[in-house]
Amino acid sequence: DAGVTQSPTHLIKTRGQHVTLRCSPISGHKSVSWYQQVLGQGPQFIFQYYEKEERGRGNFPDRFSARQFPNYSSELNVNALLLGDSALYLCASSLRAAYNSPLHFGNGTRLTVT
Amino acid sequence: GESVGLHLPTLSVQEGDNSIINCAYSNSASDYFIWYKQESGKGPQFIIDIRSNMDKRQGQRVTVLLNKTVKHLSLQIAATQPGDSAVYFCAENPTGNQFYFGTGTSLTVIP
Numbered sequence: 001d002a003g004v005t006q007s008p009t010h011l012i013k014t015r016g017q018h019v020t021l022r023c024s025p026i027s028g029h030k031s032v033s034w035y036q037q038v039l040g041q042g043p044q045f046i047f048q049y050y051e052k053e054e055r056g057r058g059n060f061p062d063r064f065s066a067r068q069f070p071n072y073s074s075e076l077n078v079n080a081l082l083l084g085d086s087a088l089y090l091c092a093s094s095l096r097a098a099y100n101s102p103l104h105f106g107n108g109t110r111l112t113v114t
Numbered sequence: 115g116e117s118v119g120l121h122l123p124t125l126s127v128q129e130g131d132n133s134i135i136n137c138a139y140s141n142s143a144s145d146y147f148i149w150y151k152q153e154s155g156k157g158p159q160f161i162i163d164i165r166s167n168m169d170k171r172q173g174q175r176v177t178v179l180l181n182k183t184v185k186h187l188s189l190q191i192a193a194t195q196p197g198d199s200a201v202y203f204c205a206e207n208p209t210g211n212q213f214y215f216g217t218g219t220s221l222t223v224i225p
Contacts, residue, residue, distance in 0.1 A: 004157075033212070042203050042215030043158065056211025090157050099210035100146040100165060105157035 002027070004106035006091050012112045013081050021076040021109045025093030031055075032074040033103060034066055037088040049074055050097035078111075086113045126222045133191040135219045137204035142185060144206040148213065149178060149189045153200045161189070161202075191221075199223045 005024045031050040035043035045058035049068035063079045092103035127133045145166045150158035162173045177190040201220050205213040
């Protein structure tokens with residue numbers, strides 16, 4: 001079975017541009033979460049979506065937005081990119097939005113902002 | 115915010131020895147914990163989870179121990195192999211929407 005797939009794998013943008021990252025969850029998983037991982041640190045929560053509705057949002061500015069589609073895939077959008085947005089963006093899916101539903105991660109999109 | 119920390123940022127073990135990776139968490143209300151393994155260039159990989167109503171759970175070559183009294187979590191890897199070399203994260207979920215991750219422990223297995 002396919003795991004969580006993310007595209008693109010790598011991306012280089014310049015400051016001020018916007019970016020769209022895509023994620024397809026594991027088949028049957030209805031919840032998608034996005035995390036940002038800065039080099040040398042653990043992942044930090046950005047969003048959780050379940051059944052196309054936002055269920056949680058981390059401490060990120062409004063430049064970050066996301067959505068979930070009827071097929072449960074998801075997009076993360078970041079506007080007005082800053083150098084500090086350079087990071088590995090991870091998508092994770094889970095069966096439910098419950099606290100004890102384990103996250104299964106994709107391999108991420110490496111975003112570099114120059 | 116939540117604080118999930120690891121006692122040792124790096125750990126080196128001989129192949130065949132047992133490894134123990136420790137983690138401290140701060141929220142006594144946290145009810146669910148996961149250990150992840152992250153290899154270079156990959157996303158975190160689920161290893162094992164445990165709920166707060168348990169103090170021990172075993173998987174294949176791995177054991178997770180939970181001590182709620184001192185808010186401590188550990189991951190034991192038996193007969194460590196070179197393929198176990200990676201960064202290990204503990205994660206806690208106190209709210210249902212998000213997991214809080216520690217900064218990770220880098221495990222190096224010496225052949």
